[in-house]
Amino acid sequence: MLTHSFESKNMSNYLFSKTAYIKGVQCDKQLYLYKYHYKLQDPLSPETLAKFKGGHDFEDAYREKYFPFAVDIEKIAKSRNDYQALTQKALQKQVSDIFEATFVYQEVLVMNDVLTRSSGKWEIQEIKNSTELKQTHIQDIALQYFVTKGALGQDLDAKLVLNDEAGTYKIIDVTIEVKALQANIAATIEHFKNVLEQDSIPQISVGNQCEDPYKCSFWGYCHR
Numbered sequence: 001m002l003t004h005s006f007e008s009k010n011m012s013n014y015l016f017s018k019t020a021y022i023k024g025v026q027c028d029k030q031l032y033l034y035k036y037h038y039k040l041q042d043p044l045s046p047e048t049l050a051k052f053k054g055g056h057d058f059e060d061a062y063r064e065k066y067f068p069f070a071v072d073i074e075k076i077a078k079s080r081n082d083y084q085a086l087t088q089k090a091l092q093k094q095v096s097d098i099f100e101a102t103f104v105y106q107e108v109l110v111m112n113d114v115l116t117r118s119s120g121k122w123e124i125q126e127i128k129n130s131t132e133l134k135q136t137h138i139q140d141i142a143l144q145y146f147v148t149k150g151a152l153g154q155d156l157d158a159k160l161v162l163n164d165e166a167g168t169y170k171i172i173d174v175t176i177e178v179k180a181l182q183a184n185i186a187a188t189i190e191h192f193k194n195v196l197e198q199d200s201i202p203q204i205s206v207g208n209q210c211e212d213p214y215k216c217s218f219w220g221y222c223h224r
């Protein structure tokens with residue numbers, strides 16, 4: 001659950017990341033601003049920072065409990081540019097559990113919270129410190145599935161790990177739901193590529209989308 005941006009950095013073999021994709025699902029203009037005008041975002045509030053910390057703590061506790069011997073790409077990388085190569089190295093070494101496994105496919109970059117192999121089949125897991133399953137969670141892991149499957153060239157399973165509020169975890173197999181979204185993901189990626197080819201910021205008026213499903217990170221810029 002990384003919170004920093006991977007946009008416009010040196011990992012130049014991709015056009016946009018999962019974070020940018022999720023922003024684009026909310027609003028084309030948000031995608032464009034995030035890619036080309038990142039610094040125009042609102043500062044993070046103390047509430048948002050606390051939420052991020054809660055998410056990190058939840059994720060760390062789950063990972064330590066279920067995958068104590070995993071290779072954590074974020075921890076061994078010297079820079080963001082190393083993530084993809086280190087993932088490939090771990091795969092070549094037949095590592096079974098990888099945190100932040102990083103892949104690019106069709107110019108989109110994703111990092112899987114957990115990539116794990118059981119009985120010869122890979123499975124991606126997305127960890128959310130949420131007590132309820134939301135459509136945004138499905139969209140999130142559906143993109144990871146699209147990119148990871150494309151990069152690995154083999155079928156996968158997809159699971160969401162939620163907070164059951166009882167000190168344990170609610171692990172939900174969403175492979176069927178995720179597979180049903182794959183054609184839509186491909187079409188959305190193509191649309192976003194067209195948006196990002198534009199020479200200027202998309203002309204989109206403020207509206208309900210500015211706070212649904214999240215308060216847009218460019219709210220202040222657009223509501224001046």
Ligand code: SF4
Nearest residue numbers: 027030210216219222
């Ligand atoms: S504030 Fe609203 S119009 Fe502006 S980028 Fe965000 S969602 Fe789009």
